[in-house]
Amino acid sequence: xxxxxxxxxxxxxxxxxxxxxxxxxxNLFSERGFGGTSIRDLAAAAxxxxxxxxxxxGSKENLYAELWRRHLLMLRDxxxxxxxxxxxxxxxxPSLENLIRSFAYAFVGxxxxxxxxxxxxxxxxxxxxxxxxxxxxxGKDVIEPTLTAMQQALSKACPELDQSKVPLVVFSxxxxxxxxxRLKAMIEWTHDEALLVFEPAKVIxxxxxxxxxGIRAYAKGGC
Amino acid sequence: xxxxxxxxxxxxxxxxxxxxxxxxxxNLFSERGFGGTSIRDLAAAAxxxxxxxxxxxGSKENLYAELWRRHLLMLRDxxxxxxxxxxxxxxxxPSLENLIRSFAYAFVGxxxxxxxxxxxxxxxxxxxxxxxxxxxxxGKDVIEPTLTAMQQALSKACPELDQSKVPLVVFSxxxxxxxxxRLKAMIEWTHDEALLVFEPAKVIxxxxxxxxxGIRAYAKGGC
DNA sequence: ATTTGTTTTAAACTATCGTATGAAACGACT
DNA sequence: AGTCGTTTCATACGATAGTTTAAAACAAAT
Numbered sequence: 001x002x003x004x005x006x007x008x009x010x011x012x013x014x015x016x017x018x019x020x021x022x023x024x025x026x027n028l029f030s031e032r033g034f035g036g037t038s039i040r041d042l043a044a045a046a047x048x049x050x051x052x053x054x055x056x057x058g059s060k061e062n063l064y065a066e067l068w069r070r071h072l073l074m075l076r077d078x079x080x081x082x083x084x085x086x087x088x089x090x091x092x093x094p095s096l097e098n099l100i101r102s103f104a105y106a107f108v109g110x111x112x113x114x115x116x117x118x119x120x121x122x123x124x125x126x127x128x129x130x131x132x133x134x135x136x137x138x139g140k141d142v143i144e145p146t147l148t149a150m151q152q153a154l155s156k157a158c159p160e161l162d163q164s165k166v167p168l169v170v171f172s173x174x175x176x177x178x179x180x181x182r183l184k185a186m187i188e189w190t191h192d193e194a195l196l197v198f199e200p201a202k203v204i205x206x207x208x209x210x211x212x213x214g215i216r217a218y219a220k221g222g223c
Numbered sequence: 224x225x226x227x228x229x230x231x232x233x234x235x236x237x238x239x240x241x242x243x244x245x246x247x248x249x250n251l252f253s254e255r256g257f258g259g260t261s262i263r264d265l266a267a268a269a270x271x272x273x274x275x276x277x278x279x280x281g282s283k284e285n286l287y288a289e290l291w292r293r294h295l296l297m298l299r300d301x302x303x304x305x306x307x308x309x310x311x312x313x314x315x316x317p318s319l320e321n322l323i324r325s326f327a328y329a330f331v332g333x334x335x336x337x338x339x340x341x342x343x344x345x346x347x348x349x350x351x352x353x354x355x356x357x358x359x360x361x362g363k364d365v366i367e368p369t370l371t372a373m374q375q376a377l378s379k380a381c382p383e384l385d386q387s388k389v390p391l392v393v394f395s396x397x398x399x400x401x402x403x404x405r406l407k408a409m410i411e412w413t414h415d416e417a418l419l420v421f422e423p424a425k426v427i428x429x430x431x432x433x434x435x436x437g438i439r440a441y442a443k444g445g446c
Numbered sequence: 447a448t449t450t451g452t453t454t455t456a457a458a459c460t461a462t463c464g465t466a467t468g469a470a471a472c473g474a475c476t
Numbered sequence: 477a478g479t480c481g482t483t484t485c486a487t488a489c490g491a492t493a494g495t496t497t498a499a500a501a502c503a504a505a506t
Contacts, residue, residue: 179398213440
């Protein structure tokens with residue numbers, strides 16, 4: 001039995017060294033970054049020998065890439081599924097508010113919850129700023145598919161909207177949502193009480209109303 | 224003459240080792256980050272000995288903090304001045320579009336130009352994600368003053384707007400503008416031709432129209 | 447019980463990091 | 477010319493990084 005062949009077996013052995021290393025990596029990379037986390041830190045957190053990282057993953061960078069294969073693709077699927085659900089439930093013509101709100105929660109939600117998601121947004125922010133991923137697997141595998149899915153859904157929700165405006169509108173929505181996430185991280189980071197006005201649920205309500213109005217201004221009379 | 228006393232002299236000796244080190248730091252920190260840049264890299268780029276960093280700045284971290292004292296406060300002043308200018312030129316009641324556009328260019332402009340600003344946004348993004356600055360001198364000295372200035376100006380431009388909505392509206396505008404900057408960085412980073420649709424000037428035109436519409440939906444009839 | 451393949455371990459290896467040091471070079475002034 | 481404070485230099489130090497290695501521990505099958 002070689003090491004490569006039994007990956008499927010190990011994946012349901014939930015507390016193996018390999019899994020513990022991945023969990024430790026998620027914790028430490030999110031808090032201290034890739035460069036700020038040593039293999040010795042990882043091994044200590046996972047309760048194993050430092051050689052185990054290279055044994056199971058070949059290198060520190062491979063361990064990092066494995067985190068992304070796990071979580072990022074799941075994020076993408078969640079978002080796209082959420083868009084498709086709204087479209088199909090409304091027989092192909094969802095209301096603007098329903099579409100934006102659904103997308104917003106799919107976008108922000110998984111990154112906000114206590115269990116794991118909040119750590120991934122930190123890792124994601126770090127990756128955008130200093131990349132350690134092999135290719136541009138972030139933009140191609142996550143961003144682009146999500147954007148095009150949302151653009152198509154938006155065209156269905158508001159056919160009166162000029163096609164050339166659709167990417168810009170999605171850009172504005174995503175910009176506000178990313179800012180929502182960043183704001184949440186900032187509130188926890190600095191203890192700036194001035195930021196406590198922005199409760200996530202109210203912020204999303206606002207983004208929905210604000211964006212819908214912006215779109216309707218483009219699609220004169222429609223929607 | 225001690226080292227501390229003649230700082231004013233050195234500051235106008237434009238090609239001294241100290242200035243060259245600051246320039247090199249701006250370049251390298253923006254490209255490789257704080258942890259990714261060694262003192263030896265800095266010395267090589269500045270054409271000096273590695274001991275010079277500790278000689279002039281005491282430590283690597285002090286050199287980093289010096290960058291922020293230089294540039295960040297300037298960014299803040301540019302933005303606030305731009306807001307004040309629009310307000311005063313319109314006798315206290317600027318048009319929504321003028322205010323947003325002016326703020327947008329003040330916000331995005333200095334970070335877009337070829338000379339220096341583009342590098343600072345990268346350093347800024349890195350600092351938000353893994354901080355190496357002494358205190359929370361970023362949020363308190365830069366973000367908060369800018370936000371309150373814009374909120375006050377917005378209240379003047381649109382008195383009909385509910386006061387409780389003002390922070391949210393500014394939030395949306397800033398979120399889109401930050402996203403504009405990030406998008407620009409992303410276009411250069413990955414060579415994703417799908418993103419080339421977003422030309423900065425057109426994006427800002429859109430942000431102005433989109434946001435003004437969103438605001439007017441809140442201030443029913445007003446503005 | 448021995449073999450076989452996998453996992454875990456302690457230790458060593460090489461490289462690089464930030465910092466410190468002491469001497470040489472420099473410039474201005476007496 | 478000689479002195480003094482400042483700057484530059486080559487080099488060394490201790491710490492820590494990622495990776496490798498060889499042997500020990502282990503589990504399962506024959």
